[in-house]
Amino acid sequence: MSRSPYPPGANFKPAEDYRRLRRIIAEDSDWSLAIVPCLSTLCLQSIMRNFEESPIFEVLTPIQKDFVHDGLSTSLPLNVTANLISDGVFWKRCCEQRWDLCNVSHYNHSWKRMFFERHMENTIELFIPDVTETKTVLEMIPLCKNYVKRLDISQLLPPVKEPQKEEEEYGLDLAGENEYDRPSMDHFDFNILLKRLTKLEELHLAYRVKQCGMNFEWKMFEMTDRDCESLAKALKSCRTLKLLRLYESHIEDKKCRLLVKHLLDHPSLRELDFSHNLIGDKGARAVAKLLTRSKLETLNMSDNGVSDMGAKAIAHALSKNSTLLSLNLRLNRLKDEGGQALGKALLNNNTLLHLHLGGNEVTGQTAIALAKVIAQNNTLKSVNLSCNILGVDGGKALEEAMSYNTSVTECDIRLTEVDEQSVSFINQVVWTNQSEEEKRLANESKTKKT
Structure with a gap:
């Protein structure tokens, strides 16, 4: 007959005691299951990071588009964003970052x-x-x-205005040269x-x-x-x-x-x-x-x-x-x-x-x-x-x-x-x-x- 590891007279069940004694020590002290992003968020973040090379926007749902509007970099080239990103928060961020007054x-x-x-x-x-x-x-x-x-x-x-040439300073400028030099x-x-x-x-x-x-x-x-x-x-x-x-x-x-x-x-x-x-x-x-x-x-x-x-x-x-x-x-x-x-x-x-x-x-x-x-x-x-x-x-x-x-x-x-x-x-x-x-x-x- 095996001997129980718990002291005599213990008033809790073995399974409950096992969960109480179990501990997880994470390498990151700030780590918590609550802050782990879901897979869809990670995918959207990847889309935003690689937007210039692979612009994906129209196939997203309205909620996903709003997420991209909030996080997409405003420094992206206009030939990428102009005809793809619709009016909304993204362009608001672009305006407010560039100009102080935005009415x-x-x-x-x-x-x-x-x-x-x-x-x-x-x-x-x-x-x-x-x-x-x-x-x-x-x-x-x-x-x-x-x-x-x-x-x-x-x-x-x-x-x-080009600086005057030495000939012009001494009055040697030719009338014909002015026509060729005209902008x-x-x-x-x-x-x-x-x-x-x-x-x-x-x-x-x-x-x-x-x-x-x-x-x-x-x-x-x-x-x-x-x-x-x-x-x-x-x-x-x-x-x-x-x-x-x-x-x-x-x-x-x-x-x-x-x-x-x-x-x-x-x-x-x-x-x-x-x-x-x-x-x-x-x-x-x-x-x-x-x-x-x-x-x-x-x-x-x-x-x-x-x-x-x-x-x-x-x-x-x-x-x-x-x-x-x-x-x-x-x-x-x-x-x-x-x-x-x-x-x-x-x-x-x-x-x-x-x-x-x-x-x-x-x-x-x-x-x-x-x-x-x-x-x-x-x-x-x-x-x-x-x-x-x-x-x-x-x-x-x-x-x-x-x-x-x-x-x-x-x-x-x-x-x-x-x-x-x-x-x-x-x-x-x-x-x-x-x-x-x-x-x-x-x-x-x-x-x-x-």
């Missing part, structure tokens, strides 16, 4: 769109003619063309890009250098003739463009006319912004022609050199136009001849909602002409005549007209030398119209919901 609401809440638009913008803004290879842009187009809808280019760099482009050539961006709807563009330092030259802040020719052709080829904003680029009449020539009969252009340039009457006449051969809804020509002749041309086009909703001629050189022409044109126009003539040289005569419009036209929503010398008579005319108006919800007559009593009455009518407009919109909203 995705400006990109229709698409992180992928934000990344590719800002990536393209940075590439163009740092492009140096004859130094940066154009293939860096061309190779990117197939990767981002489905996601880029807006480009906001706030800087365009000129070619690198192939003065700034980035948009002709190689815009026709390939098939989803582009907005282009904001300024020919300037943001941080020129002690190397300042005026030519850093202007579009050259060659730039204008290439951009004009590029704009014509971009059939999806809805908004063009070309500002602070030293555009004068010649360049404006060339740009407009290529925008005539554009199928999708709805908003044109040529503000803060040097456009005069000849350029304004070209823009007036565009109003008759396009479907523009917004035209901004503020801070240019348009005077009465240009304003009269725009007014003539406006009298026949049925699409323009907003016209901004702030900070130009309009006098009463141009202002009265615009007022007369609006008597035959039932489309324009917003008119801005602030900061010109119009007087009470223009105010009287516009007063007739305000009294008869119930389409116009806002009129801005600020910083003009309208005087007491102009104010009285506007006051009387506003007493018949129910549509104007903004009438800016600050700094116009209008009598305070007229200003008070006009503001009261504007406030009443605003209240009625809010009620109307609220009722329409309730009707739609029901």
Whole structure:
């Protein structure tokens, strides 16, 4: 008979005592069965480590894709991730790692769109003619063309200025040599890009250098003739463009006319912004022609050199136009001849909602002409005549007209030398119209919901 290994009188079963005495001593003191990843996780981690060589994504389940989004390296080449990784956490991580400010609401809440638009913008803004290879842009187009809808280019760099040769310093430079030494482009050539961006709807563009330092030259802040020719052709080829904003680029009449020539009969252009340039009457006449051969809804020509002749041309086009909703001629050189022409044109126009003539040289005569419009036209929503010398008579005319108006919800007559009593009455009518407009919109909203 075998002898029991347990002491006499023990009150526990042999099997339980065996489990209590058993011990596992691991080499890793932090090891625990709870932290051992499951096989599927190990497989996904292997996919992420080898993603560049063997990109596997579409066959994964939604939960597995989310896991990959969270852990995939943001340094992977774009030719691997661009057309494979869908919008989501991965592109959010890419954006937040690269830029401090990331407001995705400006990109229709698409992180992928934000990344590719800002990536393209940075590439163009740092492009140096004859130094940066154009293939860096061309190779990117197939990767981002489905996601880029807006480009906001706030800087365009000129070619690198070569140091003067010894012969030039002594006045021995030959005229023919300058032609051969001329760079192939003065700034980035948009002709190689815009026709390939098939989803582009907005282009904001300024020919300037943001941080020129002690190397300042005026030519850093202007579009050259060659730039204008290439951009004009590029704009014509971009059939999806809805908004063009070309500002602070030293555009004068010649360049404006060339740009407009290529925008005539554009199928999708709805908003044109040529503000803060040097456009005069000849350029304004070209823009007036565009109003008759396009479907523009917004035209901004503020801070240019348009005077009465240009304003009269725009007014003539406006009298026949049925699409323009907003016209901004702030900070130009309009006098009463141009202002009265615009007022007369609006008597035959039932489309324009917003008119801005602030900061010109119009007087009470223009105010009287516009007063007739305000009294008869119930389409116009806002009129801005600020910083003009309208005087007491102009104010009285506007006051009387506003007493018949129910549509104007903004009438800016600050700094116009209008009598305070007229200003008070006009503001009261504007406030009443605003209240009625809010009620109307609220009722329409309730009707739609029901």
